[in-house]
Amino acid sequence: MQSACSANQSASAATVILERSQILPFFPASLPDESLASRVSRFHIERGNTKTLETYRELFGSSPFAMSNLFMPRIEALAKRMPGDLNVNVEKLIHEGTLLPITRLFTTSTATWASADYVRRSVGESGATRICLECIKEDVAQFDTAYLHRSHQIPTVTACWRHGWRLLDNCPECGCPIESPKDLTLAPWQGCCCGYQFELAEVESSAYVASSIEKDIARFANLVLAHVPKRMLAENLPRVLRERALERGFRWGAEKVDRLSLQAAMESYYSPELLARLDRAYAKGKTENWFHFLGLTKGAIEGPLNRNLLLANYLFQDAETFLERLADIEAQGPYVVAHEVPPDNAYAPTPVNRTADGVSLLVDRLAKIAIDQNLDISDLWRDHYGAMKRIAIAGSKAGIEALKKVIERRSSKLAKKLVRSSAKVHPRDADWAEEIKKTAVRLLNDSDRPMRVSMGSLVRNTEFKPAAWPDAICFPLTRAACIEFQESQWHFYARRVLWAMARHHGKVVARSLITEDAGLEHHRASDVYHYLVSLAVIPVAPFKKQLEAKGIHLDWSGPCPGKEYRKAGRGYQKTGAITAYVPPEFAGQT
Ligand SMILES: [Zn+2]
Numbered sequence: 001m002q003s004a005c006s007a008n009q010s011a012s013a014a015t016v017i018l019e020r021s022q023i024l025p026f027f028p029a030s031l032p033d034e035s036l037a038s039r040v041s042r043f044h045i046e047r048g049n050t051k052t053l054e055t056y057r058e059l060f061g062s063s064p065f066a067m068s069n070l071f072m073p074r075i076e077a078l079a080k081r082m083p084g085d086l087n088v089n090v091e092k093l094i095h096e097g098t099l100l101p102i103t104r105l106f107t108t109s110t111a112t113w114a115s116a117d118y119v120r121r122s123v124g125e126s127g128a129t130r131i132c133l134e135c136i137k138e139d140v141a142q143f144d145t146a147y148l149h150r151s152h153q154i155p156t157v158t159a160c161w162r163h164g165w166r167l168l169d170n171c172p173e174c175g176c177p178i179e180s181p182k183d184l185t186l187a188p189w190q191g192c193c194c195g196y197q198f199e200l201a202e203v204e205s206s207a208y209v210a211s212s213i214e215k216d217i218a219r220f221a222n223l224v225l226a227h228v229p230k231r232m233l234a235e236n237l238p239r240v241l242r243e244r245a246l247e248r249g250f251r252w253g254a255e256k257v258d259r260l261s262l263q264a265a266m267e268s269y270y271s272p273e274l275l276a277r278l279d280r281a282y283a284k285g286k287t288e289n290w291f292h293f294l295g296l297t298k299g300a301i302e303g304p305l306n307r308n309l310l311l312a313n314y315l316f317q318d319a320e321t322f323l324e325r326l327a328d329i330e331a332q333g334p335y336v337v338a339h340e341v342p343p344d345n346a347y348a349p350t351p352v353n354r355t356a357d358g359v360s361l362l363v364d365r366l367a368k369i370a371i372d373q374n375l376d377i378s379d380l381w382r383d384h385y386g387a388m389k390r391i392a393i394a395g396s397k398a399g400i401e402a403l404k405k406v407i408e409r410r411s412s413k414l415a416k417k418l419v420r421s422s423a424k425v426h427p428r429d430a431d432w433a434e435e436i437k438k439t440a441v442r443l444l445n446d447s448d449r450p451m452r453v454s455m456g457s458l459v460r461n462t463e464f465k466p467a468a469w470p471d472a473i474c475f476p477l478t479r480a481a482c483i484e485f486q487e488s489q490w491h492f493y494a495r496r497v498l499w500a501m502a503r504h505h506g507k508v509v510a511r512s513l514i515t516e517d518a519g520l521e522h523h524r525a526s527d528v529y530h531y532l533v534s535l536a537v538i539p540v541a542p543f544k545k546q547l548e549a550k551g552i553h554l555d556w557s558g559p560c561p562g563k564e565y566r567k568a569g570r571g572y573q574k575t576g577a578i579t580a581y582v583p584p585e586f587a588g589q590t
């Protein structure tokens, strides 16, 4: 009797271990405007998998497929491997990293969340991965890695909204597509199969400048994608476009849209060449029913995404006004009963009515979302505009106040729970800390090409792993060991440059060869190189020891602390002048 019971127990313990081991050790956090496909590629690289098959198995439990075919079941498989609530994870992955929010908005369709069509629809959507050469350079300088931008993958977008450069979907040298068929896209990180390195591209920018109209479309589409509220659907789109067209004077009789004038205006605004490139029906001369969907009948033909987007951009010119108008009409909601479906009910949308009961239900659901995702009232307005507006209208101010109270009450309960659990230090904490220290010593003294020693790489490279991640409550010693042995970015630069120097030790070579070999951001690497030379650091492994001998420790803050390096991103202003590199003078050196 007793043995049967204990066998049962160990069987259930085994299930728990199996489930836990499915949770990923890490998954790269999203960089600004990063696509989900890009995070998958970065996972593959940071994980150090040699075959993409391993990565697909680990993330999706499936064989390789094209990343532009990210269907719902695949996103769900990935979300299952992350800690936390499945539905919240799915929602977050979709809203942050896929094109679904914008395709859902611009593809007029009666498809609801529960429909098979939605499950079938690709969330990656575009089919050809595009990059901006200038973005890649800036991203490498700012984030130490290239990545794929979601805004570059929107259908009809042909330019980078930030730089105004034409987007590339193939290698400028050999024409090989950037997206590999049925596999991960790795070229932006690892280079093209022909050896072309995107981040090192020396290109004349004039060859890549897009037209101002293309930039315009890119800017509009990017803003819409970045600000479209979660779960806003397209039911009201034809109505919004139609009303705007009338407002702009494309009127035929009392309430009809003057389609011919509208088409002529679009042609002169975009040019027939560009329209032909972006709209297949237009290219084939099939413009008879071009704006048929602007009609008032229920059976109005669905407008394709490209045309809807071009029309919205032309009619509104301003993404904010466009989204506001959609939200207004959605709040009035005469066309459909409910647009807002809270995540925990994603596949069984229930109509929300405007009675007091409906409001309290909505308050409850939004409060749960707020707790799960750590949102405050202003976040809720941003992400759940329609539902918030409904609460505000139906329950007036009292409704919003009630929501605030519920959020406060629940989060204070949660805080108490966390305090209670704080005594739970894991029994293997000390063992893990020891193993982490061994890994650190091994990585820091390795003579191979140095990789940055961070908390992530220490955990990844340690075989012993009683949990997916050393959190502060259960693993205080492990965490302390990680913090003690992780190195600053500058220390990592010093080790990498020293490694590159070691490769050419005893030979006379140009500095540029060393910094290129190091594969780091050029200006920082050059300064580090000159500093190491000025200190006469010996380029022989173990590099950490050589650096220590000259007073360079793990927390080193660089050769010129306080120096402003080339800023990437929006703050970066091009001067147009190309200046030769001048090594800095180091204080106390001769
Ligand atoms: Zn760019």
Ligand SMILES: [Zn+2]
Residues within 6 Å of the ligand: 171, 172, 173, 174, 175, 176, 192, 193, 194, 195, 196
């Ligand atoms: Zn190539």
